[in-house]
Amino acid sequence: MSKTLLIIESPGKKKTLESILGPDYLVRASFGHVRDLPIREIGVTAPDFRPQYVTTDRAASTIENLRLAAAGADRVVLATDPDREGEAIAWHISEALKLKNPQRVTYGEITPKAVIAALMAPRPIDMHLVHAQEARRVLDRLVGYQVSPALSERAGQTLSAGRVQSPAVRLVVERERAIRDFAATKHYGAILTFPTPAPWRAAWKPDLPAGVEFQLDAALAKVAAGVKHVRVVGFEDGTSTSSPPAPFTTSTLQQAAQSKLKFKPTKTMELAQRLFESGLNGQGAITYMRTDSPNISDDAYAEIATYAQARGLQLADGKRTWKAKGNAQEAHEAIRPTHFEVLDAGNTDEEKALYRLIWSRAVASQLADATFATRTAKLKSLHEVGATETSYEARGSTLTNKGWKVLYDEREDDDDKEQGDEDAINSVPVLEVGAVLVVGNGKVQAKTTKAPKRFTLATLVKELEANGIGRPSTYAAILENITRREYIAEDKKGFLTATPIAEKIVDALVGSFAFVGLEYTRELEHDLDRVAEGAKAYVAVVAAAHAQLTGEIGKLGTIAVHACPECGKAMRRRTAAKGAFWGCTGFPNCKTTLPDVDGSPGSRQPLSARNQTSVQSCVQCASPLRRVKKSKESDPRGRGFDFFACLGCSFVYRTAADGTADLTSGQLKRSAQ
Numbered sequence: 001m002s003k004t005l006l007i008i009e010s011p012g013k014k015k016t017l018e019s020i021l022g023p024d025y026l027v028r029a030s031f032g033h034v035r036d037l038p039i040r041e042i043g044v045t046a047p048d049f050r051p052q053y054v055t056t057d058r059a060a061s062t063i064e065n066l067r068l069a070a071a072g073a074d075r076v077v078l079a080t081d082p083d084r085e086g087e088a089i090a091w092h093i094s095e096a097l098k099l100k101n102p103q104r105v106t107y108g109e110i111t112p113k114a115v116i117a118a119l120m121a122p123r124p125i126d127m128h129l130v131h132a133q134e135a136r137r138v139l140d141r142l143v144g145y146q147v148s149p150a151l152s153e154r155a156g157q158t159l160s161a162g163r164v165q166s167p168a169v170r171l172v173v174e175r176e177r178a179i180r181d182f183a184a185t186k187h188y189g190a191i192l193t194f195p196t197p198a199p200w201r202a203a204w205k206p207d208l209p210a211g212v213e214f215q216l217d218a219a220l221a222k223v224a225a226g227v228k229h230v231r232v233v234g235f236e237d238g239t240s241t242s243s244p245p246a247p248f249t250t251s252t253l254q255q256a257a258q259s260k261l262k263f264k265p266t267k268t269m270e271l272a273q274r275l276f277e278s279g280l281n282g283q284g285a286i287t288y289m290r291t292d293s294p295n296i297s298d299d300a301y302a303e304i305a306t307y308a309q310a311r312g313l314q315l316a317d318g319k320r321t322w323k324a325k326g327n328a329q330e331a332h333e334a335i336r337p338t339h340f341e342v343l344d345a346g347n348t349d350e351e352k353a354l355y356r357l358i359w360s361r362a363v364a365s366q367l368a369d370a371t372f373a374t375r376t377a378k379l380k381s382l383h384e385v386g387a388t389e390t391s392y393e394a395r396g397s398t399l400t401n402k403g404w405k406v407l408y409d410e411r412e413d414d415d416d417k418e419q420g421d422e423d424a425i426n427s428v429p430v431l432e433v434g435a436v437l438v439v440g441n442g443k444v445q446a447k448t449t450k451a452p453k454r455f456t457l458a459t460l461v462k463e464l465e466a467n468g469i470g471r472p473s474t475y476a477a478i479l480e481n482i483t484r485r486e487y488i489a490e491d492k493k494g495f496l497t498a499t500p501i502a503e504k505i506v507d508a509l510v511g512s513f514a515f516v517g518l519e520y521t522r523e524l525e526h527d528l529d530r531v532a533e534g535a536k537a538y539v540a541v542v543a544a545a546h547a548q549l550t551g552e553i554g555k556l557g558t559i560a561v562h563a564c565p566e567c568g569k570a571m572r573r574r575t576a577a578k579g580a581f582w583g584c585t586g587f588p589n590c591k592t593t594l595p596d597v598d599g600s601p602g603s604r605q606p607l608s609a610r611n612q613t614s615v616q617s618c619v620q621c622a623s624p625l626r627r628v629k630k631s632k633e634s635d636p637r638g639r640g641f642d643f644f645a646c647l648g649c650s651f652v653y654r655t656a657a658d659g660t661a662d663l664t665s666g667q668l669k670r671s672a673q
Contacts, residue, residue, distance in 0.1 A: 016283060034096050035056065063096050079106070082107065085133055087133065104125045187214035192442050247296055272286065286355065291335060296334055315368060371403065471525070564584040603658055623647045653665050
C-alpha cells in the first residue's frame, strides 16, 4: 500500500487532516520554520547576499523525525501555509530533507473539498515567493545588525532599529507630538429647537469666508441663537443608501475584534488560527486568516445566497466585490466561514465570539443596501434681529429598510454612534416653502477642536496598512515587538503612547536613514511584491537597499550621550535584577553609577552606602538625615528595609526612586507615636 507523507506547519491541524485523508496519509508538522539565519552573526554578505542558513536548535529533532517519515513514504507533499512564509518553510523543509521531487499544495480552508482538490493538483515550490520571503528576512537582518549596534553605541544603551519596527514607532511618536503640540480652537455654533409637531432642530450655517473653517465670534452665535421666527426657503424629501463593508481582511479583522470584542491583535490571530485549524466538528471553521483580499469566491457567494434565500434575507442584485489594494498578496479569499449554515463554531467562548463576528460580516457583505428616507429643510431668519439674514438647516433620516444592517453594525466606537444617530433622531416635519415658523428656543453651542486621537493597537494596524508598512502576517509581530521593547506603552483604556527612548530613536533615525521613511518603506514593499511575481530579482532589491543603508550609517547622529560626572567618559544604561541603572564605561577604573530616570541618568547620589549621613536635612528640626538600609538577603528576618532617619528627632522618611529622602513623607517613628 502506497503511503503519502503530508508535512504541515502547525500540529493543531494534524487531527483534522488525518480525519479527512484517512490511513493512506501520514501527517506530520514542522512546527514552523526549521532553518533560519544564525543568531550571533549577520549570516549574509555582499555581493550575492546568499543567506547562510542553519538548523534551529528547536528544529533539529523535528527534521530527524521528518527524515525518518519521508524515508518510509512513497510521496512527500508539502502543505505549509498558503503565503510567502509558508512557501519559504516548504522550501526549507525540502532542502533540510534533501527531497528530490517534493510536491507543493495549498488550500485556503481545511475542509474535505478544499484539501482533496489541492492534493489532486500539486505543483512545484514557487521560488519567486521563496525569494520574496528571503529578501524580507535578509533586509530585516541587514537593518537590525548594522543599524542597531551603531544606535546603541551612540546612545550609551542597548537599542534596536528595525525595517518595519522603526517606521511603526515613528507613527506613534509623531502622533504623540501632534497631540502635545495641538492648540485647541474655541468656536461657536447655534441650534434652534421647534416644539411641534414633535421636537426637532435646525443648525446655524454661518457664512464663512473662503479658507475659514470655524466661526469664532461668540456674540454672532448669540444673535443666531436668539432668532424668534424663521422662514422656510427650501424643503426636500429624498432617499439614501448605505452599502455593507467588505468581508474581513487580516487588518480589518484585528480592528473590529478590538473595538467590538476587546481582543488585542495577537489574541485575535491566535483565536483565528484555532478556528482555521479545527474549529468545527473536526474541520476548519474559517478560511485562511492572513490575507489582504476583501473578496470571496463564487462558491462562497453561492452558499451565502442559498442561506439568505432560505431565511428571507434580502440579497444584493449580484455578487459584491471590492477593489483590492494594488499590492495585495497572492490570490487568497477574504476571511469567511467555511460553512455558512453553521452559526456557532469554536471550542471556547472567545473563539465562538470571533467566529460569529466573521460570519456576520461575511454574510452581511452580500446583502442588499440599507435604505433611508431623508428630509432636508433650509431656513432663514426674518429681519427682526438685524439687517443680515441668518441661515439654518435641518436634516432628518429614517431607516426604511435595514438590508445588511440586520446582521452587522459597522460603527466602531461611541463617538461614531453618537454622530451617526444625530440625523436619525431629528423628526423634521413636512414643511411648506414660504411658511414662517415660531422658534421654541435657541442655544449657543460652544465647541473646542480636539487633538488627534492616540492610536490603539487596532488603529495602529490600520495606519500600518494604509502606509504600506508590513504585510498581514507581520502586523501582530510588529506590535508585539515594539511593545515588548517598551518603545510604546498602552494605558488602561488601550491608547498608545511613545516612551521617551522611542522619541530619541526616531529623532536619531529620521533624516539619517531612508528605511524609516514611510514612502521608502511602501516602495520597498512594492519591490518585494515584484520579487514574488518574478518581475524583479532578489539580488537587485537587496543590493540596492544594502548600498543605501551602508552609505547612511555614518550620518547617524549622537543620541543623548551622557558623560560620567566623575571622569567624563560615556555612561551606559545597564539592566540588573532590581531594574535599570547607568554605569560609567570607564569601569573598573571608575565605578560611578547613576539611577535611571525615564531612560536617562538621574541625579548623582551624594552617598550610596548603607547607614551613611545624607546631605539632606530634617524638615522638623533641620538635623542631618541618615539612610538606614538592609536588603532582604542580609536581614536575618528576611524583611529588609530602606529609609532615612533624623539624627536629631524621631522623624523618618521614605526613600525616593532616585535614592534620596522623600522629604514630603516625614512622620514620627512608630515607637515615638
